Amino acid sequence: MHQLEKQFAGIEIVLWQYSENEGDRNRRMQSLSPDELERAATYRFERDRASFVAGRYLLRKLLSVQTGISPSKVPLSPDRHGKLRLEGRERPQFSLANTDGLVAVAVASGCDHLGIDCERVDTEIEAAAVDNYCSADERRWLMELPASERTRAAIALWTLKESHLKALGVGLHEDPRNVAFSWKDGIPVMVDGDRDRRWHHRLVESGSQHVVALAACSQSGSPGISTRLFQDDSMPSE
16 A cells, blocks of 8 residues: 555646637636636637637646546635635646647646646737846856747747646745756756755647646656646537
8 A cells, every 4th residue: 555655657648729700708608617608708818718718718628537526516626825725625736728729738647836838929929028037047047049949939938937836836936946947868857955855847739839838746756747638529518
């Protein structure tokens, strides 16, 4: 039994390039909670509403499989920092990110902390913003890159930091410059020797025009990570 309790962590990442069709969105809304429907109605722009609805729809579908509870009944609630949790349950760990055109959800077993983030590769980042979230070493590294690679690298740093802060459950309540990264054999490594052994960070191939980053804290070594694309095969209700 003790050996089973120490099994390696496993993480499934599910990516979804959702449609923004109004009929599809209305169908997905049937799986949302009353509070989520109220929040969806507050979005001014249809694009933002579609992104929010798609994110909560996918998260509820995946957690429904994990818990055996129907999607609209999965008991989700935010903590004081806004991080979603399953009421009355410590597992599974999960994290949700959504941006224009893509939803990313990570679901894990055996992890202490888990975070995922995604951004479009064409997101514009001003120099002042880079100064506000990158350490001095990271800024020097960015300036050494060819101009054609600099924007995507800056977005990669941002998603890595955001996924880590989401995993901690603090979001931008902590200065992102305190979470700095370097690269070792092509893998991002947090610049903090004491925590490198517990924290694992990855940039995930999305198959789209998005950068996806994962952060996981595991006491049992590097987690096994699988990635799949979500195919929404649900049929409209009669």
